[in-house]
Amino acid sequence: MHRITFRCWLLPSIVFCSLWITPVAASDPLPSWNEGLTKRQIIEFVHSVTAPGGPHFVPVSQRIATFDNDGTLWSEQPAYFQLQFSIHRTRQLAGSYPEWKNTQPFQAALENDLVALTSGNYRGFLALTAATCGNLTVSELHSEVAAWLKSSRHPRFKRPYTDLVFQPMLELLAYLKGNHFSSYIVSGGDLEFMRAWAPRVYGIPPERIIGSRLKTQAIKRDGKPALLRLPEFEFFNNASGKPISIRKVIGRRPIAAFGNSDGDLQMLEWTTTGSSQRLGVIIRHTDAQREWSYDRKSLIGHLDKALDKAAMNKWTVVDMKRDWRVIYPFQLKR
Amino acid sequence: MHRITFRCWLLPSIVFCSLWITPVAASDPLPSWNEGLTKRQIIEFVHSVTAPGGPHFVPVSQRIATFDNDGTLWSEQPAYFQLQFSIHRTRQLAGSYPEWKNTQPFQAALENDLVALTSGNYRGFLALTAATCGNLTVSELHSEVAAWLKSSRHPRFKRPYTDLVFQPMLELLAYLKGNHFSSYIVSGGDLEFMRAWAPRVYGIPPERIIGSRLKTQAIKRDGKPALLRLPEFEFFNNASGKPISIRKVIGRRPIAAFGNSDGDLQMLEWTTTGSSQRLGVIIRHTDAQREWSYDRKSLIGHLDKALDKAAMNKWTVVDMKRDWRVIYPFQLKR
Numbered sequence: 278m279h280r281i282t283f284r285c286w287l288l289p290s291i292v293f294c295s296l297w298i299t300p301v302a303a304s305d306p307l308p309s310w311n312e313g314l315t316k317r318q319i320i321e322f323v324h325s326v327t328a329p330g331g332p333h334f335v336p337v338s339q340r341i342a343t344f345d346n347d348g349t350l351w352s353e354q355p356a357y358f359q360l361q362f363s364i365h366r367t368r369q370l371a372g373s374y375p376e377w378k379n380t381q382p383f384q385a386a387l388e389n390d391l392v393a394l395t396s397g398n399y400r401g402f403l404a405l406t407a408a409t410c411g412n413l414t415v416s417e418l419h420s421e422v423a424a425w426l427k428s429s430r431h432p433r434f435k436r437p438y439t440d441l442v443f444q445p446m447l448e449l450l451a452y453l454k455g456n457h458f459s460s461y462i463v464s465g466g467d468l469e470f471m472r473a474w475a476p477r478v479y480g481i482p483p484e485r486i487i488g489s490r491l492k493t494q495a496i497k498r499d500g501k502p503a504l505l506r507l508p509e510f511e512f513f514n515n516a517s518g519k520p521i522s523i524r525k526v527i528g529r530r531p532i533a534a535f536g537n538s539d540g541d542l543q544m545l546e547w548t549t550t551g552s553s554q555r556l557g558v559i560i561r562h563t564d565a566q567r568e569w570s571y572d573r574k575s576l577i578g579h580l581d582k583a584l585d586k587a588a589m590n591k592w593t594v595v596d597m598k599r600d601w602r603v604i605y606p607f608q609l610k611r
Numbered sequence: 612m613h614r615i616t617f618r619c620w621l622l623p624s625i626v627f628c629s630l631w632i633t634p635v636a637a638s639d640p641l642p643s644w645n646e647g648l649t650k651r652q653i654i655e656f657v658h659s660v661t662a663p664g665g666p667h668f669v670p671v672s673q674r675i676a677t678f679d680n681d682g683t684l685w686s687e688q689p690a691y692f693q694l695q696f697s698i699h700r701t702r703q704l705a706g707s708y709p710e711w712k713n714t715q716p717f718q719a720a721l722e723n724d725l726v727a728l729t730s731g732n733y734r735g736f737l738a739l740t741a742a743t744c745g746n747l748t749v750s751e752l753h754s755e756v757a758a759w760l761k762s763s764r765h766p767r768f769k770r771p772y773t774d775l776v777f778q779p780m781l782e783l784l785a786y787l788k789g790n791h792f793s794s795y796i797v798s799g800g801d802l803e804f805m806r807a808w809a810p811r812v813y814g815i816p817p818e819r820i821i822g823s824r825l826k827t828q829a830i831k832r833d834g835k836p837a838l839l840r841l842p843e844f845e846f847f848n849n850a851s852g853k854p855i856s857i858r859k860v861i862g863r864r865p866i867a868a869f870g871n872s873d874g875d876l877q878m879l880e881w882t883t884t885g886s887s888q889r890l891g892v893i894i895r896h897t898d899a900q901r902e903w904s905y906d907r908k909s910l911i912g913h914l915d916k917a918l919d920k921a922a923m924n925k926w927t928v929v930d931m932k933r934d935w936r937v938i939y940p941f942q943l944k945r
Contacts, residue, residue: 483862528817
């Protein structure tokens with residue numbers, strides 16, 4: 278688009294030629310993605326399913342794409358950002374619960390013991406989240422998350438956590454939206470934690486955010502109906518939970534899915550075993566300098582089986598170091 | 612629209628006047644609704660929230676309307692149509708379960724004892740549904756529902772059950788769609804039972820259908836991932852379940868809600884206690900001749916507390932006999 282506009286001013290007489298001959302090259306929908314196989318596979322998939330009359334054309338209503346959140350749309354190190362929020366909540370509440378100093382998982386949270394909190398299929402993390410992010414109405418939780426996002430800073434980048442979204446993925450979301458896809462977040466994260474910021478940051482509306490759910494009770498507060506989050510999980514939206522909640526909420530099989538860990542394996546299998554053309558994408562964290570580098574041995578964003586399956590199933594593997602020109606929006610040259 | 616077209620042919624010279632002076636009267640969006648307060652309240656609400664720059668304008672993204680299904684969008688007598696399907700499934704499977712002849716709720720189903728099945732907050736109905744509509748993959752259930760809809764006939768009208776949708780409500784759905792509302796079904800019915808036919812019949816896509824859910828398991832079937840419905844309810848989407856699932860799935864508060872029974876009371880309260888202009892509507896079954904007449908004493912579609920609240924909260928009460936010119940699409944004069 279920029280090139281065309283530029284020529285309009287300088288060389289108005291050749292604008293028509295330029296418009297007809299190089300429409301694709303003239304507007305790169307993914308400027309923060311380096312040229313190469315990965316970018317080509319994504320763009321070719323989108324062209325293929327949106328080409329009217331083409332053999333792989335997919336009607337707009339079925340253009341569903343699902344995205345994991347932690348490690349796929351934003352960073353997740355040194356620990357899931359939502360875990361950082363749960364630790365913050367633990368500290369905030371600890372004055373009223375002196376016994377937490379010697380009780381797990383609260384003790385681990387107060388001591389910032391991230392390994393203890395993320396071992397054993399996140400048992401500590403989940404228990405901590407239920408206890409510290411439950412017993413609040415939905416609106417109260419949203420206020421707490423908003424206040425925390427405003428005051429907290431990421432330990433490495435010294436910036437608000439919401440600054441650490443991936444610029445290439447923001448471009449991908451916009452590119453898919455421009456091609457009339459409906460993009461959903463399908464994350465293990467707490468549904469309402471995400472809804473407190475993701476609509477603004479990603480442009481994904483609340484009805485397209487699927488996450489883990491706490492049991493919820495309809496109550497009256499000041500005579501008006503309110504929704505109270507109970508301190509107990511109803512559904513952990515990870516691994517095989519992802520295809521299940523995709524079916525229950527969306528009721529359609531996605532044609533594209535994006536993840537970064539073994540928790541996304543079943544979502545990618547569910548998506549790519551559909552009968553028409555499908556796109557499965559794994560974001561691989563390979564850039565220790567600009568972001569982090571981790572996979573098979575990491576507790577956070579553990580990527581092992583899904584990496585083997587990616588090779589078997591010809592899923593696209595994004596190598597962050599090789600494929601991404603820029604990681605975060607604040608690194609863009611204006 | 613018809614009046615304009617008519618004048619075009621007869622009196623082309625006054626077409627412009629007609630277009631400018633009576634644009635609203637010229638195209639009635641709800642032709643199967645009789646003129647009167649009810650119709651006026653609905654149309655005035657839609658005008659009010661869609662008038663650009665008006666004091667009650669609501670952006671498109673927040674134009675959410677929720678509809679109960681049984682008794683609100685289609686009939687529910689002599690018993691919920693989904694219960695008829697569960698009874699059909701019981702008969703279909705009974706050969707393999709000889710003990711069902713003497714075991715409740717199967718015995719009641721085999722004896723067509725609708726009262727036993729719908730007493731006690733639908734306990735028998737729910738147990739029957741879990742047992743006969745569980746133990747199937749989602750695709751298998753859809754096939755079973757499709758086959759049943761094709762072969763079964765409503766006992767009174769001798770027509771497919773899907774013929775018994777309310778023509779005035781189809782017009783209302785189309786009217787809201789034309790005004791860029793997103794309409795959702797929020798029903799106590801089984802989510803997948805509804806998805807098997809409601810998208811085609813109402814034009815509501817699967818991602819806007821919210822219902823009761825069976826527990827579901829991700830399995831492999833012939834080496835491919837499949838979703839197995841377990842014979843156990845995960846969530847009964849009725850009464851206070853409705854605002855809870857509206858929050859969990861949509862994440863926005865509706866600005867309009869339509870129901871017909873006490874099971875819709877909490878959804879209507881949740882909707883109409885929002886801060887901006889809201890519409891709460893109760894469909895009241897008052898037409899024994901053309902449909903059915905029932906309310907406070909009926910087990911099916913029990914309407915008692917919600918009727919009292921409707922008066923207190925100034926909800927619109929649709930009197931089917933008075934307000935609807937036509938009940939079913941097949942009664943329309945072509």
